[in-house]
Amino acid sequence: MACNTLVDITKLSPKFQELYAKAKDFVENDCIPAEPVWHEQMGLGDQRWKVIPPVLEGLKKKARSLGLWNLFLGRDYQEGAGLTNLEYALIAELTGRCPHIAPEAMNCSAPDTGNMEVFAKYGSPAQKKKWLEPLLQGKIRSAFAMTEKRVASSDATNIETHIQKVGNEYVINGLKWWISGAGDPRCAVYLVMGKTDPNNKNPHRQQSIVIVPADTPGITVVRPMQVFGYDDAPEGHCEIIFKDVRVPAENMVLGEGRGFEIIQGRLGPGRIHHCMRSIGMAERGLDYMLARVTDPSRRTFGKYLYEHGTIVSDIAQSRMEIDQARFMVLNAAKRIDEVKAKGAMKEIGMAKAIVPKMLGTVLDRAIQAHGAGGLSQDFPLAKWYAGSRTLRFADGPDEVHIAQIGKVELRRANDVKATFEKRDKTSQELLKKQSKL
Amino acid sequence: MACNTLVDITKLSPKFQELYAKAKDFVENDCIPAEPVWHEQMGLGDQRWKVIPPVLEGLKKKARSLGLWNLFLGRDYQEGAGLTNLEYALIAELTGRCPHIAPEAMNCSAPDTGNMEVFAKYGSPAQKKKWLEPLLQGKIRSAFAMTEKRVASSDATNIETHIQKVGNEYVINGLKWWISGAGDPRCAVYLVMGKTDPNNKNPHRQQSIVIVPADTPGITVVRPMQVFGYDDAPEGHCEIIFKDVRVPAENMVLGEGRGFEIIQGRLGPGRIHHCMRSIGMAERGLDYMLARVTDPSRRTFGKYLYEHGTIVSDIAQSRMEIDQARFMVLNAAKRIDEVKAKGAMKEIGMAKAIVPKMLGTVLDRAIQAHGAGGLSQDFPLAKWYAGSRTLRFADGPDEVHIAQIGKVELRRANDVKATFEKRDKTSQELLKKQSKL
């Protein structure tokens, strides 16, 4: 079992403990058992893009009645549940154990969470009324259209989509892909990142974000992108053409040229939520492994699987890696509580660099213990692995985070060298003094 | 570029060199450019299980006319092309560069190759005439039904499928899965492994293999298993129920109780073919990576991708890992030529333990360099990764091979200790003698 005495849930507020217990019970006894129903109701083939499994709506109703709703919105937002980031992180680990159902059932699923934060933080009253309210009620879903096909858009200065003011409207032209959630029949609105001022000398003032209703003419959802062979219906990660798409000027968020500022504000806590859900997924992956390697029907050559080779060591490594990673995420969450996301960039970056890789490794070991079955639709392991793999690029590839962490460390070098010099001087004096004795 | 002076193609027979050059040209200039056509002709959805892309039949014709046909069958078989295992291994690297088309175009694709070997080696003249001939002509395809759903069938003594003699027939009952190729509309025949004598005291004499035409009543193909999200249509890896399936007694291969012997004979060279194709896949994966990291449109923050972080090191590691792995496979192939597969089990096991993991690592690095696109249908990398992942269980999981290699090494321990003792004695004498001087 996970070892986590440093963050002791029994020392947190009784109110949170009660909420946590309810969330745990809901995930374990309502959401996880609903997984096979969800798959059955989803069906096969093209209809998967049209059907929302009824079981999910039931779970949403139940979650809302239990007060397990919109917990991601912290105390900074008046609409929020008042949880600290540390507290919500602990909840996110629970929902991560049932990643395709629990987060949505509790209205805490990406990309809606980040989008709701954008509306809550930067939206005008009218924008909030029109889009934030139904999102908070789980009536519609949303997408965030940033990534572009033809350029390396993780560097936002490369964005090619144009957002041009024409009269009292903005006209949008661009080619986006990997737009998560855009395939969902309930997806009603996109937040679209593009350039309103591509020639601005300040490369971080060129971008803006506009609200685009999903049914606006000129939008073509070309295809869902696949991840390993998964299309992740019904949400999907879609390729979308915006051709002369027109929206009223009041759909601009915060103001022209403030797109970069908005995405900066959007990323921090979301990364931590992803990370904590990944911890939950890793724990459940390890559970699957434990069950498999002790399954009497899987004995070979007279031995249980766990008696072969390096399985016990693999289990121990997974336990240690999960526990270490969890500390890094909880530390980052607590740090956000203390100094806001901007002050916690290093802690967030470390969690982001560590967790997706850890999750992949833990799941890969679990898969190996399951044999080919572990890669198949009969277990969720391969699908989760695919998800974990995307997290190694999402919100910046591992390499970027690692380089950033390294640079932050390197900033200490001058202080370190000054200390070395000071010490050397003290040592020299000491040597002289002692040799006189 | 790959460094391989130890196996210098220019020193092999001129006849082979000519064949190799033809194969290389065919793969590079015919097969690889045909990939998009193959995908287009395959289409989407259920029809993928019914259509064989016409482009493939054209390539088969061309390959046959070029003499690039059935090259896998070595000089031990009268039907064979006369290549050594070392030579065929070099060809297999080429076909591995285009793994979904080239092997089949040259009638060298699994599982047909292994099945043809079984027919050629163990089949009666009538069995050969009926099944081997059309297989050698590429007219039908075949499957090998060994893996079972409910037990750990990699230990053949766990097999539960029954093959019962009733009168002049065998009656087969069992539940198989991961039967590769069984989804193909051209798949005409299964080789089915089951127990004819489950109570035989010798656990390796209980099993038999019978020939079962695919259209025999009582066979139900339940579903294709997925690997990650891929169903690998049209071949597929299928779950199949055999319920009171009846075949004439002459369909027994080699004789009752000889199933274990047959699968032992089937495995060696096939593993090496898989491994060499994997080398080819890894090389092409590295090619994709090189193209991507030098792509000017993928520059971020003013730098080419290869100028960021650890990319150059990743490329170097991939080059070194591929080259090392290739030597291990070629060494095993040459060893088979010298002492047959049975004598080369250690070399084969080492290649098998090294190559799939290496391929996964090399492809994972290439994927990382491509960002999310690398996981999608727009590049073959994720699909190949999925294939590489199955190879870590297929024909025995990594753990089994590694344990086996370790055991073979441990057999040397007594000799080593005897040498140590002898040396200690010599040292003691020497010490005495020298101290007298």
Added chain:
Amino acid sequence: MACNTLVDITKLSPKFQELYAKAKDFVENDCIPAEPVWHEQMGLGDQRWKVIPPVLEGLKKKARSLGLWNLFLGRDYQEGAGLTNLEYALIAELTGRCPHIAPEAMNCSAPDTGNMEVFAKYGSPAQKKKWLEPLLQGKIRSAFAMTEKRVASSDATNIETHIQKVGNEYVINGLKWWISGAGDPRCAVYLVMGKTDPNNKNPHRQQSIVIVPADTPGITVVRPMQVFGYDDAPEGHCEIIFKDVRVPAENMVLGEGRGFEIIQGRLGPGRIHHCMRSIGMAERGLDYMLARVTDPSRRTFGKYLYEHGTIVSDIAQSRMEIDQARFMVLNAAKRIDEVKAKGAMKEIGMAKAIVPKMLGTVLDRAIQAHGAGGLSQDFPLAKWYAGSRTLRFADGPDEVHIAQIGKVELRRANDVKATFEKRDKTSQELLKKQSKL
């Protein structure tokens, strides 16, 4: 800089914060600058076994006057400083930054700490008076003689040393090695583990521990063992022959047959101290690396070292590995505070399995950045590496801890499987119910 918000020193008691600040100042500004003096006063050759560098005695005096003395003895001991394990762990990180001087200067160095715990916990009043008092005052030093040369004594049932009651005395015969501290001229006493009752059916009641003054006749210190090329003078890790060594019967600790119980009680917190000192060493190793890679005189081919290859990534990895490892140790320390060492065996085992390997890796990267100099006597890196390497066996090899952690996890398997079954049942019911709708 290290990120550690989960254990926030500014939230601990003001008294501890004051102590911590004093300890930090003492280590950084007194102990570390004294290192070159210590080496100079130690000198070279055989005299190193005879001389205790005077600088050390000065530091001891200062530490004592500052109240930085015997801090390792927690609130369970009346002689103790009243620190929790968590608090002392934070102090131990500081002393680990100067591992050859600071722990001894503060009378907190192994093996004396563990031995003082044994005396304090299990000693008779007379034993305490005779040995614990001078140890607590830093007047003498001590050794713990457990490891044996001819057997795998990490399994205490293999111990071969005999302790025989003859009249009113115990007679000890045995061959020990790796007895740390036995080379020190101030080492006045050994705690010797041996068998008083080798035929006892309970293999954990055969062992006893007796107090043996270092000057008892029959003791021969054969040689210091080397670690890599270091002999670690003046303490040393010695091979010792006990031949008919006689001590009075009252030198038995706790009672015959209770040796196993004593070593069990001795190990837990000591492992954590080692681990936290290792964290401090790793931090200082990383400091050396930062200084080196930004040193203008080490530029090659026009670039700083940190601009080459994978150095920045190496630095980031070191930072992340140190921070993760620290959390594991602090978590174990806090767990000991809550449930005693016995209840925290899993947490302790995980810290023990993670930290020494992490330390070796971090130091190895720092060495690589220093080139050959990093392996030499001009930097402490290689010597610390050697120390870190011994920690991978000391108090049980990594393999034992990892296997133990794996086994603890495996104990969860039955619960996991029961949960799976319960869930499957719920799912089945849900499926039925939903399909009726």
Added chain:
Amino acid sequence: MACNTLVDITKLSPKFQELYAKAKDFVENDCIPAEPVWHEQMGLGDQRWKVIPPVLEGLKKKARSLGLWNLFLGRDYQEGAGLTNLEYALIAELTGRCPHIAPEAMNCSAPDTGNMEVFAKYGSPAQKKKWLEPLLQGKIRSAFAMTEKRVASSDATNIETHIQKVGNEYVINGLKWWISGAGDPRCAVYLVMGKTDPNNKNPHRQQSIVIVPADTPGITVVRPMQVFGYDDAPEGHCEIIFKDVRVPAENMVLGEGRGFEIIQGRLGPGRIHHCMRSIGMAERGLDYMLARVTDPSRRTFGKYLYEHGTIVSDIAQSRMEIDQARFMVLNAAKRIDEVKAKGAMKEIGMAKAIVPKMLGTVLDRAIQAHGAGGLSQDFPLAKWYAGSRTLRFADGPDEVHIAQIGKVELRRANDVKATFEKRDKTSQELLKKQSKL
């Protein structure tokens, strides 16, 4: 046992096979048993710098009489033994099994080998007569003084040592360290690298190499550098001050400004020799591991060591890593035979990047299996580990080789992209044609 069918010794010339068998017998039955004698005759303390163990001179005599002498000098040198690089590489693996005795016994030990190559290749007849002859006869030893203390001298343009022409003499001033062999009482001559023309615009024409007799006034051997704690007496790796050291003008090698050219020519084959000796050391390390883990006296908890944890897997990994690495070295050796060292830089670089790390890993596993004893003077493992660690900087750090290999691969990128484009065009045409059908 090692698997190496690709380079089959039984297919090499009968003359070489005979030599190989003699060398094997000599190493195994003469050199290895002499190790304890060598250590005993060496003694302890300072005398180790003065004594050459007599046992060594006996072995040299025997080796010479057997024709096992100066085998490193290939067919390019008239003084050479006529072995190919591939053949000598196989011999070097044998001598690497006894690294402190066998190479010197066969007059094939570094740094003399490289120095003899310099004399043979670039020396004047007088220089050859004076220095090469006694070196070839094993009467004197030599050192190569390149590395400097104050700068990153692996980039030769950073060299600070001055070599100034004054009249008919060169005057040398500089501070060198890590000068291997300079501690040996038989070391008679240094090849000193310095700058004769520090302002030459071509940074590779500034350096020269002069011959400096070891007894020239102005030379001070300051101290031996330690590697971990080893000083490697009697050879040593010394810090040396050159102060106004004067040698006659005819001591210039090849000509002023040609120093860079000489070191370039010196490096290639030497790296391969180091690598192959490392293979031999790794094999013997694995032998020690096999003996230990099957030693009945080391059983713990009722099991042999090899029955615990991941030991069998560790052994298998070591076997596979050694065999892979050997192929890389032999491939590089063969490549040198075919196209000279300059044409084989990539193959040499790959071997150099792979082998030292592999050796460290294999030895580290063997050490772990031995417990603390494995780090001590009772086994050679820790000392070899220390040696392997220096090889990760010697002749260029790993990072430099890896970056170089990566760059060579990247050169292929344009070809790869051109091929991709050509293929895409073919595919487009094919798609058009097929869709017309």
